Amino acid sequence: MKLLLLYFPILVFSDYADEVKQNIDHNVDPCDNFYRHACPLGGPEYPTEAIIGKQLKEIMEKYSPEVYPEFSDIQNDLKNNSAVKDFSKVVVSVYKSLCESKQNVSDYLTGIEEMLFNGAECKSQYCLIHLGQDPNCDRVAGHIQNAMKEFAVLGATLENILFVIENIEIRNSVWGDDSLSRTSEFNQYFLQMKNVAAELIMATPWARNQNVSEMILSVLEKLYVENAVETSKHDLINVLKNVNSVYTKCRKRYENVADPLVVQFCMIYAFHVTESGPKLQEMLNQFDFDKELITAGTIYPRIIVGYEWYHMFIYTDNRAARLGSPGFTIAHELSHALIKGTDGDILSYFSNEARKCIQDQYKSTCKEFDEGGCRITEKRFEENGADVFGFEIVWSMFEEQFLKRQKRSANIEASEDLKQFFYSAASNLCTGTKLVEDSRDTHSPSNVRINALVNHPAFQVAFQCPDDSRMMKSKTKQCSVYGENAPPNRRHFIPSH
Ligand SMILES: *[C@@H]1O[C@H](CO)[C@@H](O)[C@H](O)[C@H]1NC(C)=O
Ligand SMILES: *[C@@H]1O[C@H](CO)[C@@H](O)[C@H](O)[C@H]1NC(C)=O
Numbered sequence: 131m132k133l134l135l136l137y138f139p140i141l142v143f144s145d146y147a148d149e150v151k152q153n154i155d156h157n158v159d160p161c162d163n164f165y166r167h168a169c170p171l172g173g174p175e176y177p178t179e180a181i182i183g184k185q186l187k188e189i190m191e192k193y194s195p196e197v198y199p200e201f202s203d204i205q206n207d208l209k210n211n212s213a214v215k216d217f218s219k220v221v222v223s224v225y226k227s228l229c230e231s232k233q234n235v236s237d238y239l240t241g242i243e244e245m246l247f248n249g250a251e252c253k254s255q256y257c258l259i260h261l262g263q264d265p266n267c268d269r270v271a272g273h274i275q276n277a278m279k280e281f282a283v284l285g286a287t288l289e290n291i292l293f294v295i296e297n298i299e300i301r302n303s304v305w306g307d308d309s310l311s312r313t314s315e316f317n318q319y320f321l322q323m324k325n326v327a328a329e330l331i332m333a334t335p336w337a338r339n340q341n342v343s344e345m346i347l348s349v350l351e352k353l354y355v356e357n358a359v360e361t362s363k364h365d366l367i368n369v370l371k372n373v374n375s376v377y378t379k380c381r382k383r384y385e386n387v388a389d390p391l392v393v394q395f396c397m398i399y400a401f402h403v404t405e406s407g408p409k410l411q412e413m414l415n416q417f418d419f420d421k422e423l424i425t426a427g428t429i430y431p432r433i434i435v436g437y438e439w440y441h442m443f444i445y446t447d448n449r450a451a452r453l454g455s456p457g458f459t460i461a462h463e464l465s466h467a468l469i470k471g472t473d474g475d476i477l478s479y480f481s482n483e484a485r486k487c488i489q490d491q492y493k494s495t496c497k498e499f500d501e502g503g504c505r506i507t508e509k510r511f512e513e514n515g516a517d518v519f520g521f522e523i524v525w526s527m528f529e530e531q532f533l534k535r536q537k538r539s540a541n542i543e544a545s546e547d548l549k550q551f552f553y554s555a556a557s558n559l560c561t562g563t564k565l566v567e568d569s570r571d572t573h574s575p576s577n578v579r580i581n582a583l584v585n586h587p588a589f590q591v592a593f594q595c596p597d598d599s600r601m602m603k604s605k606t607k608q609c610s611v612y613g614e615n616a617p618p619n620r621r622h623f624i625p626s627h
């Protein structure tokens with residue numbers, strides 16, 4: 131088993147559906163408190179992250195560094211030159227090599243001066259170009275050494291290049307060569323999801339009555355998914371690609387310099403000339419590998435998806451688990467564009483009836499399952515709405531995959547597939563500790579988010595809950611945000627701004 135684990139991690143990942151079910155507490159009736167049945171108190175925190183974390187470690191340990199065509203010159207030359215020298219020594223040493231071999235030092239001195247002053251006018255003893263006229267190599271070398279003292283900070287750039295490469299490698303280890311096919315499969319799934327959402331929108335009475343179906347569809351149309359790790363890897367590679375192109379020219383220009391330190395000189399020169407320092411700083415403020423692993427967020431029209439969800443998607447063979455876990459997460463993100471929570475949202479209209487219906491359900495669930503403070507404020511509507519419509523979307527996909535094609539709707543009651551669908555949705559939000567209100571969080575508490583899924587008729591079909599069970603009693607009127615059952619609101623719309 132250990133060997134298989136190392137060489138065929140896929141075999142292990144496909145057990146995700148089973149791992150989720152291993153958490154179940156059979157002493158808690160799903161009809162009494164579904165969330166605590168699926169996510170017991172004292173059980174694991176965010177099992178999806180734990181599973182990924184475990185696999186990730188193995189993936190990263192197996193990884194061997196690559197040569198990137200975008201910056202292969204830098205990479206190759208660094209191999210022989212990775213011991214970082216004091217930058218002033220590098221500059222002086224290369225100067226002496228040029229001067230002593232009677233080469234023209236004028237371009238070199240110009241380059242140094244530009245670097246020190248970022249192209250602005252040079253000042254006092256730091257002006258260097260005129261030194262090209264002094265034939266005494268040692269005298270000029272001493273002068274340059276003094277001038278460079280003030281600019282020690284430039285020397286840090288070689289470490290920066292090494293740091294960027296290291297960060298690219300970390301990302302490449304989880305999202306490398308084989309990621310292209312994975313991306314296209316994921317994108318395909320997302321397209322299916324968009325088509326399902328489009329059908330629901332087209333069938334929505336309130337959207338038709340207000341003549342906004344087309345507008346909402348065109349909002350949906352532009353949405354796309356992007357892998358967070360891939361994006362930052364790409365941006366980091368681009369930094370070094372620019373540096374590499376200047377570096378290669380610099381090496382060519384000084385190819386007659388015997389001093390091997392010319393490699394470090396050209397790298398640092400290229401890094402500065404391309405203004406990569408500030409670019410890198412800006413990126414470091416945004417990038418965070420750990421976040422790139424687990425994030426899921428929407429900045430319309432882009433849905434940024436962490437590695438975790440791709441991983442779950444690719445390595446989960448069980449279709450119901452795929453829909454319930456990564457599917458529901460992505461559908462939730464997609465739904466954010468189609469729920470009008472604040473005036474600032476992209477939609478100009480939203481159904482007040484749908485809004486009220488959703489909030490009523492969450493208030494009811496909150497009241498019944500409060501574990502440590504629970505309030506359903508207006509601020510939480512957008513997230514609640516994204517859950518309700520997101521679930522609507524994945525449910526339509528479930529119907530498509532399990533009911534329509536197989537014409538087996540009779541067999542779906544209490545079926546393992548349907549239960550797996552709900553268990554996997556719960557696994558996204560499992561915590562083993564009591565959910566205490568965090569008023570800064572725009573999401574409702576996780577147990578409320580999951581138990582509110584009772585609003586969808588599929589829940590009762592899955593767990594065959596009696597009408598007088600706690601779960602069923604907490605169910606309010608069925609809410610459909612979009613779809614043919616969505617409330618036909620004729621009057622109450624949020625005015626457009
Ligand atoms: C670096 O070292 C390798 C082998 O050790 C050699 O083939 C290559 O030419 C060297 N590169 C430079 C720039 O010295
Ligand atoms: C050195 O190069 C500069 C610029 O390329 C040129 O203007 C200058 O005439 C050259 N000096 C000699 C001595 O060739």
Ligand SMILES: *[C@@H]1O[C@H](CO)[C@@H](O)[C@H](O)[C@H]1NC(C)=O
Nearest residue numbers: 337338339340341342620623
């Ligand atoms: C929608 O369009 C129809 C037909 O053009 C029109 O009669 C109706 O007033 C419109 N509704 C709204 C809310 O603009």
Ligand SMILES: [Zn+2]
Nearest residue numbers: 462466513516
């Ligand atoms: Zn959200």
